[in-house]
Amino acid sequence: MKTIIEPFRIKSVEPIYFNTKEDRLHILEKAFYNPFLIHANDVLVDLLTDSGTSAMSSSQWAGIMQGDESYAGSPSFSNFEKAVKEITGFPIVIPTHQGRAAEKILFSLLGGKGKYFISNTLFDTTRANIEFSGAEGIDLLCEEGKHPATPAPFKGNINIEALKKTINEKGAENIPMVIITVTNNSGGGQPVSMQNIKEVSSVCRKNKIPFFIDACRFAENCYFIKLREKGFASKSVPEIANELFSYADGCTMSAKKDAFANIGGFLAMHNQQLAQQCRNLLIITEGFTTYGGLAGRDLEAIAIGLKEVMEEQYLQYRIRSIEYLTEKLSAAGVPVMQPAGGHAVYIDAKEFLPHIPVEQYPGQALVCALYAEGGVRSVEIGSLMFGKYDADRKLIPAQMELVRLAIPRRVYTQSHIDYVAEVIIDVFKKRNELKGLMITEEAPVLRHFTAQLNPVK
Ligand SMILES: *Cc1c(COP(=O)(O)O)cnc(C)c1O
Numbered sequence: 001m002k003t004i005i006e007p008f009r010i011k012s013v014e015p016i017y018f019n020t021k022e023d024r025l026h027i028l029e030k031a032f033y034n035p036f037l038i039h040a041n042d043v044l045v046d047l048l049t050d051s052g053t054s055a056m057s058s059s060q061w062a063g064i065m066q067g068d069e070s071y072a073g074s075p076s077f078s079n080f081e082k083a084v085k086e087i088t089g090f091p092i093v094i095p096t097h098q099g100r101a102a103e104k105i106l107f108s109l110l111g112g113k114g115k116y117f118i119s120n121t122l123f124d125t126t127r128a129n130i131e132f133s134g135a136e137g138i139d140l141l142c143e144e145g146k147h148p149a150t151p152a153p154f155k156g157n158i159n160i161e162a163l164k165k166t167i168n169e170k171g172a173e174n175i176p177m178v179i180i181t182v183t184n185n186s187g188g189g190q191p192v193s194m195q196n197i198k199e200v201s202s203v204c205r206k207n208k209i210p211f212f213i214d215a216c217r218f219a220e221n222c223y224f225i226k227l228r229e230k231g232f233a234s235k236s237v238p239e240i241a242n243e244l245f246s247y248a249d250g251c252t253m254s255a256k257k258d259a260f261a262n263i264g265g266f267l268a269m270h271n272q273q274l275a276q277q278c279r280n281l282l283i284i285t286e287g288f289t290t291y292g293g294l295a296g297r298d299l300e301a302i303a304i305g306l307k308e309v310m311e312e313q314y315l316q317y318r319i320r321s322i323e324y325l326t327e328k329l330s331a332a333g334v335p336v337m338q339p340a341g342g343h344a345v346y347i348d349a350k351e352f353l354p355h356i357p358v359e360q361y362p363g364q365a366l367v368c369a370l371y372a373e374g375g376v377r378s379v380e381i382g383s384l385m386f387g388k389y390d391a392d393r394k395l396i397p398a399q400m401e402l403v404r405l406a407i408p409r410r411v412y413t414q415s416h417i418d419y420v421a422e423v424i425i426d427v428f429k430k431r432n433e434l435k436g437l438m439i440t441e442e443a444p445v446l447r448h449f450t451a452q453l454n455p456v457k
Helices: 021-030 058-066 075-088 099-110 124-132 160-170 194-206 218-228 237-246 272-285 296-308 312-331 362-374 414-429
Strands: 092-096 116-119 136-139 177-181 211-214 250-254 265-269 344-348 379-381 402-406 437-441 452-455
Touching: 021 362, 058 296, 075 092, 075 237, 075 265, 075 296, 092 099, 092 272, 099 124, 099 250, 099 265, 099 272, 116 160, 124 136, 160 194, 177 194, 194 211, 194 237, 218 237, 218 312, 265 272, 312 344, 312 414, 362 379, 362 402, 362 414, 362 437
Parallel strands: 116 136, 116 177, 177 211, 211 250
Antiparallel strands: 092 265, 250 265, 344 402, 379 402, 437 452
16 A cells, blocks of 8 residues: 555645754743643644644635625524534534533533533533533443453443433433433543444433534544444445434534634534524624534634544545654654544553652653653643542542643644654653653642642752
8 A cells, every 4th residue: 555645735734843852851941841831833833733833725715705705694693603513513503702602501501519410421521511410421431441451342322221320310401411422531532433423412312311413523533433333334434423413412622622723613413493592692792593603714624623533534644644744653662652643642651651650740740851851742641640649639640641732733744743753752762761840830720731840869
C-alpha cells in the first residue's frame, strides 16, 4: 500500500516562530510550569486541543464571504439547518455559540436536584452543566475502556448491564436522559459501536428515557464503525451517521470539532415541546432561533464543514495520522494508549516516569519536558486536572496519569508529526533525569488552567 497523503494542498500558511531550548526553559519558568500560561507564539507544534483549531477549507472561506447576516430568517441558517437535518434526521435544529451552550440550555430544563444523567463518559463541560443544575452525572464506561494498554475495537461503549442496573436503582422517572459521547473524548477518543448505540436505544425506549448523543466527533466515530464493525464496510459515512442518529431522540454538538469551524454548536431533536422550551431559553442567552449566538458566516462555514468531514479520503488520513504517531511511539517503547483513538494520542505518564510519585504530577512533568525539548505543547489529563484533596489536604489522585497530544484537523503535515515523535522519543531516552513538580498556587475549581508549579528540589 502507498503512503496515505494529506488530502489537501496548502494555499495559505501561518508562520511557526522558532526558539531554542534555552529560551523555552526560561519561558517555562515564567509560565510557572503550566503550558496554559505560555504565549501561543512561543509554541512550535501546538497539540493542546483539537477544539476550534481546525484549518478551514477554501470552500468554507468562500462560504464566510457569502454568509448572510440578517437577524431573522438568514439563508445561511437555512443551509446550516439543512446540513444538520441531512446528517441527523432530527427535524428541529437550534444553533448555539458552542457545545456547552447547547448543554446549558438542555440541562437547565431537564436537570435539578434528585436527577441523574447516565453516560459512557460525560465530557467535563457536560458534567459541569449537569452538576450546576443540581443533578448528578454517572459514567458507566465498559470494562475494556478502563485499561489503556489493552486494545479493543470499541473502548468507548457504555456497560449495558450497569446501565440497566442503575436505571432500576435510581428509578427511570429520576433519569431525564442517557447521553452517549461519540467518540468518547475523556476516555481516549475511543469509538462507540452501532450495536452499543442500538442497545442503549432499546433500554431507553423500554424505560421511556430520552436518549441523546454528544455528537462532537460523530464522523470519526462513524468511520471507526465502518472499519471495525461487521456489516458496515460497504456503507458510506453519511449512511452510517444517518443510522447512528436514527436510534437517538436528539443530540448536542460542538462545531469546533467535527465541523472544522473555529466556533459554533447546536442542539437537534424530535420533541417539539422540549424544543419550544429550549428556544425560549436560547433567545434569553444566545440569540434569535435562526442565529443562536453565531454570525451568519459561521453558520455557513459549519454547513460546509459538516459535509467535508464525512469525506472518506479525509477520514482515512485523519484516523491514520493518529495511528501513525501511536505506532511510532509504541515501536520506541513509549507507553501509549492502545488502540489509537480518533483525535489524540495519549501517553501513560505513570509508566513513562515511574520514579515520579503521583503527588509530584508525573503527567505535568512530562508535558513540561516535551515543551522544553521541542516546543511541543500538550496537556496533562491526570491528577493536576482531576486530583482532589482529603480532609488532611493529602492528594486523592486521578485514576490515570495521562498526557494528551490532540491533533488539530488539517493543520499539521506528516513532517510535523515525525518531529513530535522525535521529541517524545528523545525525552523518553532521558526520562530518568526528569523531576517532579509541586503546586505553589491553585484555584479551588478547574485548577489545571491557572495553577502555578515549581520543580521539586
Ligand atoms: C468540546 C466538547 C464539548 C463542549 O463543546 P464546546 O464547544 O467546547 O463548548 C462537549 N462534549 C464533548 C465530547 C466535547 O469534546
